[in-house]
Amino acid sequence: MESKIMTKNRERVLTELTGQLRANVEGLEQLESKDLALSGTFADLGASSLDMVEVVSNTNSKLGVALDRRAFAQLKNLDELVSLFEKELDKKG
Numbered sequence: 001m002e003s004k005i006m007t008k009n010r011e012r013v014l015t016e017l018t019g020q021l022r023a024n025v026e027g028l029e030q031l032e033s034k035d036l037a038l039s040g041t042f043a044d045l046g047a048s049s050l051d052m053v054e055v056v057s058n059t060n061s062k063l064g065v066a067l068d069r070r071a072f073a074q075l076k077n078l079d080e081l082v083s084l085f086e087k088e089l090d091k092k093g
Contacts (some may be wrong), residue, residue, distance in 0.1 A: 003011050005014050007086065009090055010082065010086045013085040013089065014060050014082060017035055017036075017059055017082060017085070018031055018032065018033040018054065019053055019080075020055040020058045020059050020062075021036075021045065023058075024047075024055050024058070025046060025047045025051045025055070026046070026048070027046055028045060036078065038076060038077065038078045038079035038082060039079060040078055041076070041077055041078065042055075048069065056072060059085065063089060064087070064092070066088075067084055067088060072084070
C-alpha cells in the first residue's frame, strides 16, 4: 500500500474494500490491505466490470454510504475510490 495519511475512515474503507475484493475477485483471496496498490485500477487486479460493480455495491452497503455512480465512473485508480468512500464517511460524521 502506498503511503498516505491514515485516518480512521480511510483505514475503515481500505479494510472493507480489501475484504470485498477478496470475496468477489477470483485470485485475490489472500489480498491484504497493506498489499493493495492504490495507484492501480480494478483491471490491474484482474477484476471485471461486473466484479467492480459488486465490490462497490457491497462496500456501499457495509459502510452505509451511497457513492454517486457518475462520480464513480470518473475514477482513475483505487486511491480515488478509497478517497471518495472516505469523503462520504466524513460527511456522515
